[in-house]
Amino acid sequence: MSKTIETRSEHGCFGGRMGFYRHASEQIGAPMNFSVFVPRQATLSVVPVLYCLAGLTCNEETFMIKAGAQRLAAEYGLMLVSCDTSPRDLKLPGDSDSWDFGVAAGFYLDATQSPWSAHYRMGSYINLELPALIEANFPALRTRRGICGHSMGGHGALVTSLRDPQRWHSVSAFAPIAHPAAVPWGRKAFTHYLGADESVWQQWDASALMRRAVHPTEILVDQGEADPWLAEQLKPESLEQAARISGQALRLRRHADFDHGYWFIQTFVADHLAHHARLLHGN
Protein backbone atom coordinates (compact mmCIF):
# COMPACT_ATOMS: atom_id res chain seq x y z
CA MET A 1 0.00 0.00 0.00
CA SER A 2 1.20 3.50 -0.83
CA LYS A 3 3.00 5.35 1.93
CA THR A 4 0.51 8.12 1.36
CA ILE A 5 -2.24 5.98 2.93
CA GLU A 6 -2.37 5.71 6.71
CA THR A 7 -4.05 2.55 7.98
CA ARG A 8 -6.16 3.41 11.01
CA SER A 9 -7.61 -0.07 11.63
CA GLU A 10 -8.34 -3.32 9.80
CA HIS A 11 -10.70 -6.10 10.85
CA GLY A 12 -11.67 -9.55 9.62
CA CYS A 13 -15.24 -9.52 8.30
CA PHE A 14 -17.18 -12.15 6.30
CA GLY A 15 -13.97 -13.77 5.09
CA GLY A 16 -12.65 -10.45 3.80
CA ARG A 17 -11.20 -7.37 5.44
CA MET A 18 -12.85 -4.15 6.65
CA GLY A 19 -10.40 -1.28 6.87
CA PHE A 20 -10.36 2.38 7.86
CA TYR A 21 -7.76 4.68 6.30
CA ARG A 22 -6.64 8.28 5.88
CA HIS A 23 -4.77 10.04 3.12
CA ALA A 24 -3.72 13.54 2.14
CA SER A 25 -6.19 14.53 -0.57
CA GLU A 26 -5.02 16.81 -3.37
CA GLN A 27 -8.54 17.81 -4.39
CA ILE A 28 -9.56 18.61 -0.82
CA GLY A 29 -6.20 20.05 0.24
CA ALA A 30 -6.55 18.29 3.59
CA PRO A 31 -6.58 14.78 5.07
CA MET A 32 -9.58 12.65 4.15
CA ASN A 33 -10.82 9.50 5.88
CA PHE A 34 -12.15 6.61 3.85
CA SER A 35 -13.11 2.98 4.41
CA VAL A 36 -12.77 -0.14 2.27
CA PHE A 37 -14.25 -3.62 2.48
CA VAL A 38 -12.12 -6.04 0.44
CA PRO A 39 -13.86 -9.37 -0.20
CA ARG A 40 -12.03 -12.68 -0.11
CA GLN A 41 -12.34 -12.98 -3.91
CA ALA A 42 -9.82 -10.12 -4.26
CA THR A 43 -7.03 -12.42 -3.09
CA LEU A 44 -7.37 -14.16 -6.47
CA SER A 45 -8.03 -11.28 -8.86
CA VAL A 46 -9.09 -7.68 -8.96
CA VAL A 47 -12.79 -7.07 -8.24
CA PRO A 48 -15.29 -4.34 -9.18
CA VAL A 49 -15.79 -1.53 -6.67
CA LEU A 50 -19.04 -0.09 -5.36
CA TYR A 51 -18.66 3.43 -3.94
CA CYS A 52 -21.15 4.17 -1.15
CA LEU A 53 -21.86 7.82 -0.33
CA ALA A 54 -23.35 8.73 3.04
CA GLY A 55 -25.71 11.54 3.96
CA LEU A 56 -25.76 14.71 6.04
CA THR A 57 -24.05 14.41 9.47
CA CYS A 58 -22.39 11.10 8.48
CA ASN A 59 -18.81 10.03 7.91
CA GLU A 60 -16.77 7.19 6.40
CA GLU A 61 -18.02 4.79 9.09
CA THR A 62 -21.75 5.28 8.73
CA PHE A 63 -22.62 3.23 5.68
CA MET A 64 -20.12 0.52 6.63
CA ILE A 65 -21.49 0.13 10.17
CA LYS A 66 -25.20 0.52 9.52
CA ALA A 67 -26.12 -0.70 6.03
CA GLY A 68 -25.29 -4.40 6.37
CA ALA A 69 -23.71 -4.50 2.91
CA GLN A 70 -20.53 -6.49 3.65
CA ARG A 71 -22.30 -9.85 3.83
CA LEU A 72 -23.59 -9.29 0.30
CA ALA A 73 -20.36 -7.79 -1.04
CA ALA A 74 -18.57 -10.89 0.27
CA GLU A 75 -21.05 -13.07 -1.58
CA TYR A 76 -20.87 -11.16 -4.86
CA GLY A 77 -17.14 -10.41 -4.80
CA LEU A 78 -17.53 -6.64 -4.73
CA MET A 79 -15.24 -4.19 -2.99
CA LEU A 80 -17.06 -1.48 -1.00
CA VAL A 81 -15.60 2.01 -0.55
CA SER A 82 -17.01 4.82 1.54
CA CYS A 83 -15.53 8.16 2.57
CA ASP A 84 -16.17 11.16 4.75
CA THR A 85 -18.90 13.58 3.68
CA SER A 86 -16.76 16.73 3.71
CA PRO A 87 -13.35 18.01 4.77
CA ARG A 88 -12.89 18.07 8.58
CA ASP A 89 -10.99 20.26 11.03
CA LEU A 90 -10.36 23.12 8.61
CA LYS A 91 -12.32 25.55 10.78
CA LEU A 92 -13.50 27.66 7.85
CA PRO A 93 -15.79 30.48 9.04
CA GLY A 94 -19.31 29.10 9.44
CA ASP A 95 -18.43 25.50 8.58
CA SER A 96 -19.83 24.15 11.84
CA ASP A 97 -22.74 26.48 12.51
CA SER A 98 -25.39 24.10 11.17
CA TRP A 99 -25.76 20.37 10.59
CA ASP A 100 -26.87 20.77 6.97
CA PHE A 101 -24.02 22.94 5.67
CA GLY A 102 -20.22 22.82 5.84
CA VAL A 103 -18.68 20.00 7.87
CA ALA A 104 -20.41 16.67 7.10
CA ALA A 105 -22.44 18.42 4.40
CA GLY A 106 -20.13 18.69 1.39
CA PHE A 107 -22.91 17.82 -1.09
CA TYR A 108 -20.50 15.99 -3.43
CA LEU A 109 -19.89 19.06 -5.62
CA ASP A 110 -16.96 21.35 -6.48
CA ALA A 111 -17.51 24.67 -4.75
CA THR A 112 -16.79 27.83 -6.72
CA GLN A 113 -17.25 30.39 -3.94
CA SER A 114 -14.67 31.53 -1.40
CA PRO A 115 -13.72 30.20 1.13
CA TRP A 116 -15.30 26.86 0.15
CA SER A 117 -13.72 26.55 -3.29
CA ALA A 118 -10.26 25.87 -1.85
CA HIS A 119 -11.34 22.66 -0.07
CA TYR A 120 -14.94 21.68 -0.77
CA ARG A 121 -14.21 19.76 -3.96
CA MET A 122 -16.04 16.54 -3.11
CA GLY A 123 -17.31 16.28 -6.70
CA SER A 124 -13.88 15.76 -8.20
CA TYR A 125 -12.77 13.83 -5.13
CA ILE A 126 -15.48 11.21 -5.68
CA ASN A 127 -15.33 11.13 -9.46
CA LEU A 128 -11.55 11.18 -9.91
CA GLU A 129 -9.23 11.17 -6.91
CA LEU A 130 -10.79 8.49 -4.72
CA PRO A 131 -11.18 5.93 -7.55
CA ALA A 132 -7.57 6.57 -8.64
CA LEU A 133 -6.39 6.11 -5.06
CA ILE A 134 -8.37 2.88 -4.63
CA GLU A 135 -7.31 1.46 -7.98
CA ALA A 136 -3.63 2.18 -7.26
CA ASN A 137 -3.63 0.73 -3.76
CA PHE A 138 -6.30 -1.99 -3.53
CA PRO A 139 -7.09 -5.02 -5.74
CA ALA A 140 -9.72 -3.03 -7.66
CA LEU A 141 -10.84 -3.54 -11.24
CA ARG A 142 -10.17 -0.30 -13.13
CA THR A 143 -12.87 -0.81 -15.71
CA ARG A 144 -16.03 -1.36 -13.63
CA ARG A 145 -17.23 1.06 -10.96
CA GLY A 146 -20.60 1.32 -9.27
CA ILE A 147 -21.93 4.12 -7.11
CA CYS A 148 -24.76 4.34 -4.60
CA GLY A 149 -25.69 6.65 -1.78
CA HIS A 150 -28.21 7.73 0.82
CA SER A 151 -29.98 11.10 1.03
CA MET A 152 -27.25 13.69 0.32
CA GLY A 153 -25.17 10.69 -0.75
CA GLY A 154 -27.96 9.58 -3.07
CA HIS A 155 -27.78 13.02 -4.66
CA GLY A 156 -24.01 12.48 -4.90
CA ALA A 157 -24.35 9.09 -6.56
CA LEU A 158 -26.88 10.34 -9.12
CA VAL A 159 -25.03 13.55 -9.93
CA THR A 160 -21.59 11.94 -10.16
CA SER A 161 -22.80 9.21 -12.53
CA LEU A 162 -24.98 11.50 -14.67
CA ARG A 163 -22.18 14.05 -15.06
CA ASP A 164 -19.66 11.42 -16.18
CA PRO A 165 -21.62 8.31 -17.23
CA GLN A 166 -18.71 6.60 -18.95
CA ARG A 167 -16.82 6.31 -15.64
CA TRP A 168 -19.70 4.69 -13.72
CA HIS A 169 -21.25 1.38 -14.68
CA SER A 170 -24.05 1.00 -12.13
CA VAL A 171 -26.03 3.53 -10.09
CA SER A 172 -28.51 3.37 -7.22
CA ALA A 173 -29.78 5.57 -4.40
CA PHE A 174 -31.71 5.38 -1.15
CA ALA A 175 -33.97 8.35 -0.49
CA PRO A 176 -31.84 10.76 -2.54
CA ILE A 177 -32.11 14.53 -2.46
CA ALA A 178 -33.38 14.26 -6.00
CA HIS A 179 -33.83 17.92 -6.88
CA PRO A 180 -31.56 19.98 -4.58
CA ALA A 181 -31.98 23.20 -6.55
CA ALA A 182 -35.64 23.17 -5.52
CA VAL A 183 -35.47 22.26 -1.82
CA PRO A 184 -34.22 24.03 1.34
CA TRP A 185 -31.20 21.77 2.03
CA GLY A 186 -29.96 22.11 -1.53
CA ARG A 187 -30.72 25.80 -1.97
CA LYS A 188 -28.81 26.66 1.21
CA ALA A 189 -25.79 24.54 0.21
CA PHE A 190 -25.75 25.60 -3.43
CA THR A 191 -26.02 29.30 -2.56
CA HIS A 192 -22.95 29.09 -0.33
CA TYR A 193 -20.91 26.66 -2.43
CA LEU A 194 -21.90 27.75 -5.97
CA GLY A 195 -23.16 31.31 -5.63
CA ALA A 196 -26.41 33.00 -6.47
CA ASP A 197 -26.57 32.14 -10.19
CA GLU A 198 -29.06 29.30 -10.23
CA SER A 199 -28.18 28.31 -13.78
CA VAL A 200 -24.88 26.98 -12.38
CA TRP A 201 -26.79 24.86 -9.89
CA GLN A 202 -28.25 22.75 -12.71
CA GLN A 203 -24.86 21.12 -13.22
CA TRP A 204 -25.14 19.56 -9.75
CA ASP A 205 -28.86 18.77 -9.64
CA ALA A 206 -29.82 15.17 -10.45
CA SER A 207 -33.24 16.01 -11.85
CA ALA A 208 -31.87 18.79 -14.04
CA LEU A 209 -29.03 16.55 -15.28
CA MET A 210 -31.35 13.62 -15.95
CA ARG A 211 -33.62 15.79 -18.11
CA ARG A 212 -30.83 16.18 -20.67
CA ALA A 213 -28.41 13.29 -20.03
CA VAL A 214 -29.05 9.58 -19.83
CA HIS A 215 -27.04 7.04 -17.90
CA PRO A 216 -26.77 3.87 -20.03
CA THR A 217 -27.99 1.54 -17.26
CA GLU A 218 -31.24 1.43 -15.32
CA ILE A 219 -30.96 3.47 -12.12
CA LEU A 220 -32.48 1.91 -8.98
CA VAL A 221 -33.97 4.27 -6.37
CA ASP A 222 -35.75 3.22 -3.15
CA GLN A 223 -37.83 5.67 -1.12
CA GLY A 224 -39.75 5.19 2.12
CA GLU A 225 -43.21 6.73 2.21
CA ALA A 226 -42.98 7.40 5.95
CA ASP A 227 -39.79 9.42 5.40
CA PRO A 228 -40.29 12.75 7.18
CA TRP A 229 -38.15 14.55 4.58
CA LEU A 230 -39.97 13.13 1.56
CA ALA A 231 -42.18 16.01 0.47
CA GLU A 232 -40.06 18.98 1.49
CA GLN A 233 -36.48 17.88 0.81
CA LEU A 234 -36.31 14.77 -1.40
CA LYS A 235 -38.87 15.05 -4.25
CA PRO A 236 -38.30 11.73 -6.03
CA GLU A 237 -41.17 12.58 -8.39
CA SER A 238 -38.86 15.09 -10.06
CA LEU A 239 -36.61 12.20 -11.07
CA GLU A 240 -39.57 10.40 -12.61
CA GLN A 241 -40.47 13.54 -14.57
CA ALA A 242 -36.88 13.92 -15.76
CA ALA A 243 -36.65 10.25 -16.74
CA ARG A 244 -39.82 10.57 -18.82
CA ILE A 245 -38.34 13.53 -20.68
CA SER A 246 -34.94 12.01 -21.40
CA GLY A 247 -35.84 8.35 -21.60
CA GLN A 248 -33.62 7.43 -18.64
CA ALA A 249 -34.35 3.90 -17.43
CA LEU A 250 -35.39 4.45 -13.81
CA ARG A 251 -36.75 1.94 -11.32
CA LEU A 252 -38.12 4.06 -8.47
CA ARG A 253 -39.76 2.00 -5.73
CA ARG A 254 -41.88 3.49 -2.96
CA HIS A 255 -42.21 1.54 0.28
CA ALA A 256 -44.99 2.14 2.80
CA ASP A 257 -43.98 2.18 6.48
CA PHE A 258 -40.27 2.96 5.96
CA ASP A 259 -38.61 6.18 7.08
CA HIS A 260 -35.30 7.86 6.22
CA GLY A 261 -32.77 5.91 8.26
CA TYR A 262 -30.59 2.84 8.00
CA TRP A 263 -33.40 0.55 9.22
CA PHE A 264 -34.88 1.29 5.80
CA ILE A 265 -31.55 0.93 4.00
CA GLN A 266 -30.62 -2.41 5.57
CA THR A 267 -34.02 -3.80 4.58
CA PHE A 268 -33.43 -3.11 0.88
CA VAL A 269 -29.63 -3.13 0.61
CA ALA A 270 -29.68 -6.69 -0.78
CA ASP A 271 -31.58 -5.50 -3.84
CA HIS A 272 -29.02 -2.74 -4.41
CA LEU A 273 -26.03 -5.06 -4.10
CA ALA A 274 -27.71 -7.48 -6.53
CA HIS A 275 -28.34 -4.59 -8.94
CA HIS A 276 -24.70 -3.50 -8.84
CA ALA A 277 -23.34 -7.06 -8.97
CA ARG A 278 -25.36 -7.80 -12.08
CA LEU A 279 -24.12 -4.69 -13.89
CA LEU A 280 -20.54 -4.75 -12.62
CA HIS A 281 -19.96 -8.43 -13.30
CA GLY A 282 -21.91 -8.17 -16.54
CA ASN A 283 -18.91 -8.15 -18.89
Added chain:
Amino acid sequence: MSKTIETRSEHGCFGGRMGFYRHASEQIGAPMNFSVFVPRQATLSVVPVLYCLAGLTCNEETFMIKAGAQRLAAEYGLMLVSCDTSPRDLKLPGDSDSWDFGVAAGFYLDATQSPWSAHYRMGSYINLELPALIEANFPALRTRRGICGHSMGGHGALVTSLRDPQRWHSVSAFAPIAHPAAVPWGRKAFTHYLGADESVWQQWDASALMRRAVHPTEILVDQGEADPWLAEQLKPESLEQAARISGQALRLRRHADFDHGYWFIQTFVADHLAHHARLLHGN
Protein backbone atom coordinates in the same frame (compact mmCIF):
# COMPACT_ATOMS: atom_id res chain seq x y z
CA MET B 1 -48.69 -0.54 25.40
CA SER B 2 -48.42 0.25 29.10
CA LYS B 3 -48.36 3.89 30.03
CA THR B 4 -45.19 3.14 31.93
CA ILE B 5 -43.33 2.68 28.64
CA GLU B 6 -42.23 5.79 26.76
CA THR B 7 -41.80 5.25 23.02
CA ARG B 8 -38.73 7.17 21.86
CA SER B 9 -38.82 6.09 18.20
CA GLU B 10 -40.14 3.29 15.98
CA HIS B 11 -39.02 2.36 12.47
CA GLY B 12 -40.05 -0.08 9.76
CA CYS B 13 -37.36 -2.75 9.32
CA PHE B 14 -37.43 -6.04 7.37
CA GLY B 15 -41.21 -6.15 7.43
CA GLY B 16 -41.26 -5.73 11.20
CA ARG B 17 -40.71 -2.83 13.58
CA MET B 18 -37.56 -1.61 15.32
CA GLY B 19 -38.35 0.46 18.39
CA PHE B 20 -36.51 2.36 21.12
CA TYR B 21 -38.19 2.81 24.50
CA ARG B 22 -37.69 3.95 28.09
CA HIS B 23 -39.35 2.89 31.32
CA ALA B 24 -39.00 3.48 35.06
CA SER B 25 -37.25 0.38 36.33
CA GLU B 26 -38.07 -0.86 39.83
CA GLN B 27 -34.94 -2.96 40.11
CA ILE B 28 -32.70 -0.13 38.97
CA GLY B 29 -34.61 2.62 40.70
CA ALA B 30 -34.12 4.84 37.68
CA PRO B 31 -35.18 5.11 34.02
CA MET B 32 -33.80 2.42 31.72
CA ASN B 33 -33.61 2.47 27.93
CA PHE B 34 -34.32 -0.64 25.93
CA SER B 35 -34.91 -1.61 22.31
CA VAL B 36 -37.17 -4.18 20.64
CA PHE B 37 -37.35 -5.62 17.15
CA VAL B 38 -40.80 -7.13 16.58
CA PRO B 39 -40.96 -9.39 13.50
CA ARG B 40 -43.92 -9.45 11.16
CA GLN B 41 -44.88 -12.93 12.46
CA ALA B 42 -45.89 -11.32 15.77
CA THR B 43 -48.93 -9.76 14.11
CA LEU B 44 -50.39 -13.30 13.97
CA SER B 45 -49.27 -14.81 17.27
CA VAL B 46 -46.81 -14.32 20.09
CA VAL B 47 -43.19 -15.13 19.23
CA PRO B 48 -40.15 -16.24 21.25
CA VAL B 49 -37.78 -13.52 22.42
CA LEU B 50 -34.00 -13.40 22.16
CA TYR B 51 -32.39 -11.02 24.67
CA CYS B 52 -29.13 -9.51 23.39
CA LEU B 53 -26.71 -8.06 25.96
CA ALA B 54 -24.07 -5.58 24.85
CA GLY B 55 -20.57 -5.04 26.19
CA LEU B 56 -18.57 -2.37 28.00
CA THR B 57 -19.17 1.23 26.76
CA CYS B 58 -22.29 0.15 24.84
CA ASN B 59 -25.97 0.91 25.19
CA GLU B 60 -29.38 -0.30 24.00
CA GLU B 61 -28.59 0.79 20.43
CA THR B 62 -25.28 -0.99 19.94
CA PHE B 63 -26.31 -4.57 19.23
CA MET B 64 -29.34 -3.43 17.23
CA ILE B 65 -27.31 -1.11 14.97
CA LYS B 66 -24.17 -3.16 14.51
CA ALA B 67 -24.93 -6.89 14.69
CA GLY B 68 -27.13 -7.29 11.62
CA ALA B 69 -29.53 -9.59 13.47
CA GLN B 70 -32.89 -8.14 12.39
CA ARG B 71 -32.79 -9.71 8.92
CA LEU B 72 -32.47 -13.13 10.53
CA ALA B 73 -34.95 -12.46 13.32
CA ALA B 74 -37.45 -11.44 10.63
CA GLU B 75 -36.82 -14.71 8.84
CA TYR B 76 -37.09 -16.90 11.94
CA GLY B 77 -39.93 -15.02 13.63
CA LEU B 78 -37.94 -14.06 16.71
CA MET B 79 -38.33 -10.89 18.74
CA LEU B 80 -35.04 -9.20 19.67
CA VAL B 81 -34.64 -7.20 22.88
CA SER B 82 -31.60 -5.23 23.98
CA CYS B 83 -31.12 -2.76 26.83
CA ASP B 84 -28.66 -0.31 28.28
CA THR B 85 -25.59 -1.75 30.02
CA SER B 86 -26.05 0.10 33.33
CA PRO B 87 -28.09 2.84 34.96
CA ARG B 88 -27.36 6.32 33.52
CA ASP B 89 -27.33 9.84 34.89
CA LEU B 90 -27.33 8.85 38.58
CA LYS B 91 -23.97 10.55 39.15
CA LEU B 92 -22.90 8.13 41.86
CA PRO B 93 -19.38 8.95 43.10
CA GLY B 94 -16.85 7.38 40.72
CA ASP B 95 -19.42 6.01 38.27
CA SER B 96 -17.86 7.82 35.31
CA ASP B 97 -14.16 7.77 36.19
CA SER B 98 -13.33 4.82 33.94
CA TRP B 99 -14.79 3.10 30.90
CA ASP B 100 -14.72 -0.36 32.48
CA PHE B 101 -16.60 0.37 35.70
CA GLY B 102 -19.85 2.14 36.63
CA VAL B 103 -21.78 3.75 33.79
CA ALA B 104 -21.97 1.39 30.77
CA ALA B 105 -20.27 -1.31 32.84
CA GLY B 106 -23.00 -2.79 35.01
CA PHE B 107 -21.72 -6.37 34.55
CA TYR B 108 -25.25 -7.83 34.69
CA LEU B 109 -25.07 -8.59 38.42
CA ASP B 110 -26.82 -7.41 41.59
CA ALA B 111 -24.40 -5.24 43.54
CA THR B 112 -24.23 -5.72 47.30
CA GLN B 113 -21.92 -2.83 48.16
CA SER B 114 -22.88 0.79 48.81
CA PRO B 115 -23.55 2.98 46.85
CA TRP B 116 -23.93 0.53 43.95
CA SER B 117 -26.41 -1.83 45.62
CA ALA B 118 -29.24 0.71 45.43
CA HIS B 119 -29.20 0.87 41.60
CA TYR B 120 -26.75 -1.56 40.02
CA ARG B 121 -29.13 -4.53 39.95
CA MET B 122 -28.71 -5.49 36.30
CA GLY B 123 -28.77 -9.19 37.24
CA SER B 124 -32.36 -9.13 38.43
CA TYR B 125 -33.26 -6.57 35.79
CA ILE B 126 -32.24 -8.95 32.99
CA ASN B 127 -33.51 -12.14 34.59
CA LEU B 128 -36.83 -10.88 35.93
CA GLU B 129 -37.95 -7.31 35.30
CA LEU B 130 -37.14 -6.87 31.61
CA PRO B 131 -38.74 -10.17 30.51
CA ALA B 132 -41.85 -9.37 32.59
CA LEU B 133 -42.02 -5.91 30.99
CA ILE B 134 -41.62 -7.31 27.48
CA GLU B 135 -44.10 -10.13 27.99
CA ALA B 136 -46.72 -7.72 29.38
CA ASN B 137 -46.34 -5.12 26.63
CA PHE B 138 -45.17 -6.85 23.42
CA PRO B 139 -46.45 -9.95 21.56
CA ALA B 140 -43.90 -12.16 23.33
CA LEU B 141 -44.20 -15.85 24.11
CA ARG B 142 -43.91 -16.25 27.89
CA THR B 143 -42.57 -19.79 27.78
CA ARG B 144 -39.52 -19.53 25.51
CA ARG B 145 -36.67 -17.08 26.07
CA GLY B 146 -33.19 -17.02 24.59
CA ILE B 147 -30.22 -14.95 25.68
CA CYS B 148 -26.99 -13.97 23.97
CA GLY B 149 -24.38 -11.30 24.47
CA HIS B 150 -21.00 -9.87 23.54
CA SER B 151 -17.96 -9.50 25.83
CA MET B 152 -19.38 -8.19 29.16
CA GLY B 153 -22.77 -9.06 27.63
CA GLY B 154 -21.53 -12.57 26.86
CA HIS B 155 -20.67 -12.88 30.55
CA GLY B 156 -24.18 -11.60 31.29
CA ALA B 157 -25.85 -14.14 28.99
CA LEU B 158 -23.88 -17.06 30.43
CA VAL B 159 -24.32 -16.04 34.06
CA THR B 160 -28.01 -15.21 33.77
CA SER B 161 -28.84 -18.53 32.10
CA LEU B 162 -26.61 -20.66 34.36
CA ARG B 163 -28.02 -19.07 37.53
CA ASP B 164 -31.63 -19.68 36.48
CA PRO B 165 -31.59 -22.30 33.70
CA GLN B 166 -35.32 -23.00 33.81
CA ARG B 167 -36.10 -19.44 32.69
CA TRP B 168 -33.79 -19.50 29.65
CA HIS B 169 -34.17 -21.92 26.78
CA SER B 170 -31.22 -21.06 24.55
CA VAL B 171 -27.83 -19.43 25.25
CA SER B 172 -24.96 -18.10 23.19
CA ALA B 173 -22.12 -15.64 23.49
CA PHE B 174 -19.60 -13.73 21.37
CA ALA B 175 -16.18 -13.31 22.99
CA PRO B 176 -17.56 -13.46 26.54
CA ILE B 177 -15.68 -12.44 29.67
CA ALA B 178 -15.73 -16.10 30.58
CA HIS B 179 -14.04 -16.01 33.96
CA PRO B 180 -14.41 -12.48 35.39
CA ALA B 181 -13.22 -13.46 38.87
CA ALA B 182 -9.80 -14.16 37.35
CA VAL B 183 -9.29 -11.17 35.03
CA PRO B 184 -8.66 -7.43 35.55
CA TRP B 185 -12.02 -6.18 34.19
CA GLY B 186 -13.96 -8.59 36.38
CA ARG B 187 -11.86 -8.27 39.51
CA LYS B 188 -12.19 -4.48 39.42
CA ALA B 189 -15.95 -4.61 38.92
CA PHE B 190 -16.60 -7.43 41.39
CA THR B 191 -14.51 -5.75 44.11
CA HIS B 192 -16.57 -2.58 43.85
CA TYR B 193 -19.98 -4.17 43.27
CA LEU B 194 -19.69 -7.32 45.42
CA GLY B 195 -16.97 -6.56 47.97
CA ALA B 196 -13.68 -8.24 48.84
CA ASP B 197 -15.02 -11.72 49.65
CA GLU B 198 -14.15 -13.64 46.50
CA SER B 199 -16.36 -16.57 47.43
CA VAL B 200 -19.33 -14.31 46.65
CA TRP B 201 -17.90 -13.61 43.19
CA GLN B 202 -18.38 -17.25 42.21
CA GLN B 203 -22.13 -16.65 42.01
CA TRP B 204 -21.57 -14.27 39.10
CA ASP B 205 -18.71 -15.99 37.31
CA ALA B 206 -19.68 -18.12 34.29
CA SER B 207 -16.80 -20.56 34.63
CA ALA B 208 -17.40 -21.05 38.35
CA LEU B 209 -21.14 -21.52 37.79
CA MET B 210 -20.63 -23.92 34.90
CA ARG B 211 -18.39 -26.11 37.02
CA ARG B 212 -21.32 -27.01 39.26
CA ALA B 213 -24.45 -26.24 37.22
CA VAL B 214 -25.46 -27.38 33.76
CA HIS B 215 -27.71 -25.57 31.32
CA PRO B 216 -29.93 -28.17 29.62
CA THR B 217 -29.11 -26.99 26.09
CA GLU B 218 -25.82 -26.76 24.21
CA ILE B 219 -24.24 -23.34 24.66
CA LEU B 220 -22.71 -21.75 21.54
CA VAL B 221 -19.67 -19.49 22.01
CA ASP B 222 -17.65 -17.81 19.24
CA GLN B 223 -14.24 -16.27 19.85
CA GLY B 224 -11.86 -14.49 17.48
CA GLU B 225 -8.22 -15.47 17.79
CA ALA B 226 -7.04 -11.97 16.82
CA ASP B 227 -9.05 -10.50 19.70
CA PRO B 228 -6.66 -8.23 21.65
CA TRP B 229 -8.48 -9.04 24.93
CA LEU B 230 -8.42 -12.81 24.47
CA ALA B 231 -5.60 -13.89 26.77
CA GLU B 232 -5.83 -11.26 29.48
CA GLN B 233 -9.55 -10.61 29.87
CA LEU B 234 -11.68 -13.30 28.18
CA LYS B 235 -10.20 -16.76 28.91
CA PRO B 236 -12.65 -18.98 27.00
CA GLU B 237 -10.49 -22.00 27.91
CA SER B 238 -11.87 -21.70 31.44
CA LEU B 239 -15.35 -22.42 30.06
CA GLU B 240 -14.03 -25.52 28.34
CA GLN B 241 -12.48 -26.72 31.59
CA ALA B 242 -15.72 -26.08 33.47
CA ALA B 243 -17.78 -27.84 30.82
CA ARG B 244 -15.55 -30.91 31.06
CA ILE B 245 -16.06 -31.02 34.84
CA SER B 246 -19.84 -30.59 34.82
CA GLY B 247 -20.72 -32.18 31.51
CA GLN B 248 -22.15 -28.95 30.08
CA ALA B 249 -22.71 -29.23 26.34
CA LEU B 250 -20.52 -26.42 24.95
CA ARG B 251 -19.73 -25.59 21.35
CA LEU B 252 -16.82 -23.14 21.54
CA ARG B 253 -15.50 -22.09 18.13
CA ARG B 254 -12.25 -20.21 17.61
CA HIS B 255 -11.88 -18.15 14.45
CA ALA B 256 -8.53 -17.03 13.09
CA ASP B 257 -8.29 -13.43 11.84
CA PHE B 258 -11.28 -12.05 13.79
CA ASP B 259 -10.96 -9.46 16.55
CA HIS B 260 -13.33 -8.29 19.29
CA GLY B 261 -15.73 -5.99 17.48
CA TYR B 262 -19.01 -6.14 15.59
CA TRP B 263 -17.26 -6.96 12.30
CA PHE B 264 -16.65 -10.33 13.97
CA ILE B 265 -20.16 -10.52 15.40
CA GLN B 266 -21.95 -9.71 12.13
CA THR B 267 -19.93 -12.43 10.39
CA PHE B 268 -21.21 -15.15 12.75
CA VAL B 269 -24.54 -13.75 13.92
CA ALA B 270 -26.45 -15.95 11.47
CA ASP B 271 -25.19 -19.07 13.26
CA HIS B 272 -26.35 -17.66 16.59
CA LEU B 273 -29.81 -16.75 15.33
CA ALA B 274 -30.13 -20.24 13.83
CA HIS B 275 -29.04 -21.78 17.17
CA HIS B 276 -31.65 -19.80 19.09
CA ALA B 277 -34.39 -20.31 16.50
CA ARG B 278 -33.89 -24.08 16.62
CA LEU B 279 -34.14 -24.20 20.41
CA LEU B 280 -36.84 -21.57 20.85
CA HIS B 281 -39.14 -22.95 18.17
CA GLY B 282 -38.33 -26.50 19.26
CA ASN B 283 -41.57 -27.15 21.08
